[in-house]
Amino acid sequence: MIPNVLTIAGSDPSGGAGIQADLKTFGALGAYGAAVITALTAQNTRTVSGVHLVPPDFVAAQIDTLFADVRIDALKIGMVATAGIAAAIADRLEAHGAGNIVLDPVMVAKSGDRLLDANAVDTVRRRLLPLADVITPNLPEAGVLLDRAAPATLAEMRRAAADLQALGCQAVLVKGGHLEADESIDVLFDGHDYREFIAPRVRTANTHGTGCTLSAAITALLPQRPGIPSAISDAKAYVSEAIAASGALSVGRGHGPLHHFHRFWHEETMS
Numbered sequence: 001m002i003p004n005v006l007t008i009a010g011s012d013p014s015g016g017a018g019i020q021a022d023l024k025t026f027g028a029l030g031a032y033g034a035a036v037i038t039a040l041t042a043q044n045t046r047t048v049s050g051v052h053l054v055p056p057d058f059v060a061a062q063i064d065t066l067f068a069d070v071r072i073d074a075l076k077i078g079m080v081a082t083a084g085i086a087a088a089i090a091d092r093l094e095a096h097g098a099g100n101i102v103l104d105p106v107m108v109a110k111s112g113d114r115l116l117d118a119n120a121v122d123t124v125r126r127r128l129l130p131l132a133d134v135i136t137p138n139l140p141e142a143g144v145l146l147d148r149a150a151p152a153t154l155a156e157m158r159r160a161a162a163d164l165q166a167l168g169c170q171a172v173l174v175k176g177g178h179l180e181a182d183e184s185i186d187v188l189f190d191g192h193d194y195r196e197f198i199a200p201r202v203r204t205a206n207t208h209g210t211g212c213t214l215s216a217a218i219t220a221l222l223p224q225r226p227g228i229p230s231a232i233s234d235a236k237a238y239v240s241e242a243i244a245a246s247g248a249l250s251v252g253r254g255h256g257p258l259h260h261f262h263r264f265w266h267e268e269t270m271s
Contacts, residue, residue, distance in 0.1 A: 003223035005031045009078030010039035016257030017209030024260035025216035036062040045252030056088035063092040074100035076219040083123040090127035103132040104215035130168030136215045138175045161189035199240040206246035206256035
């Protein structure tokens, strides 16, 4: 059975991040994608010039209407923007007994523009994090969620993963992309064991939407794999391939997008 998977996130009109990246990823990995929009952004590969928030009650209405009709096998939460939106999402997911939840605590865009109000961090920490099967913070996000300096070493990543998992989620994947190293190392902790996921670092500016794509890939694969580590391993491989293939695209003059359909588009079919 083809899984139905949901993204609850903001829109990126440039197509590299947000719900657009999520839906591309879902489709590329064999899942049917649905979307609940939390915010509209005016955004390209270089900047976010504006954000128009969806009222929390309408975010809730989207979730309720969707769950009333569609079986949701997994979902990811991306950009929530405000405490009100975060609380509305938590309320409705609790009411519907949603499971297979991936939380990507989106705080700052690749351009450096902030996408989460400072006063919303506590709501994300208290209301959304305990609902998650997996959370996927990068190093700065892990630091903000723990109210301390961002991890700067592998040992600090492991400590951060354990401390975040103690806040109530099932598992934590701390992403090490911000570390200066020849390899990209992510650390998973499930309350019992640590596991590292390692991939060669691709030297490219085409990294717009990397975090969105990884969390979406994990979401798409959770219903299709025997467990969280397997879903993460295959998701990371997909993202690494999408980054490596991104040079085939020519989108914008800043941080370009990943090539989400690298497994399906080939030069001979585009000539």
